[in-house]
Amino acid sequence: MPSSDTSDLTGVFRTVMRRVASTVTVITAADAKEGLGREHGMTATAVSSLSMDPPALLVCVNQRTLLHDLMLRGPGFCVNVLAHDQSRVSAAFSGSVSPEARFAVGDWRTAENGLRFLADGMASLFCRNTATVPYGTHTIFVGEVVEARQHDAERPLLYQDTRYCRCEPIDAVPA
Template sequence: MTELSPVAISLREGLRRLAKAVVVITCRYNGARYAMAATAVSELSMDPPSLLICVNRSASLYLPLSEGADFCVNILHSDHADISAACAGKARGEERFATGKWGTAADGCPRLEDAQASFFCRYEQALDYGTHHIVIGRVEEVFLTDEVSPLVYANGSYVSLGAPITAG
């Protein structure tokens, strides 16, 4: 691994200040289930409905996605820190699905049943940039829960959101 430049170190420190909802990205590939915790996920377009995800090329999820696997983005609930930890490296392979209540789509893609929201995405296109694989998925199905209380990550730890702020 190469040493980080001063700009990269400052970038990493600056990004610690960017609070993000924690998601678990899942897929099924060659009969195996894959799951990875992430914060590098973004809405891309409403027409067509699409999401953009970024996956480190050293992650186990990289191979399935680089081969064009469809995937699901599950936004975690504030009570899902244990699922995030399992999918961030505490557990490996199929063990990552031992925590939480997992269902499947018709194509076998795993979905966290009590996620804040789950987005089933059809692989559209991807490119490699630096250490990451950037994937665009067309959203084909969405599942929502009623309560809005996402698990948020900032400055190296989980944080909770306060009451909503009313503009005006």
């Protein structure tokens, strides 16, 4: 039977969402103001395809983070899809190392637009920030994909129930 107790609903919702496997990404952004030179990256699983025409993504970011501030100020951001063997990169951008040392973990390059991208990840999607929608503790950023770089990796890093997972192909389902 459904519960109307808000604390119970929050706990059940958290448990359910932890069990949903998500592709791990690192979102990067840089300050658009001249001379500040701030850049930041953060691991995120709240990324979703929005549209194919135009190609666009939804990215949800907590409003209390530096990444949120940079994404609001800057014209764009980059969504880096991690490969199955890049859990160290994810951990670094989740806070296991200082923000200043994060880009030392992995093969990070700087694109012409000033955004960092992971050269050996699965893919890097450069987005123009086209809309923001505040909701609760987060902001939903709509990013129109203006450039996509597909790298050699074929299998994504997944995260489920506080653990990293690998995606393994399975045989076709019998009829």
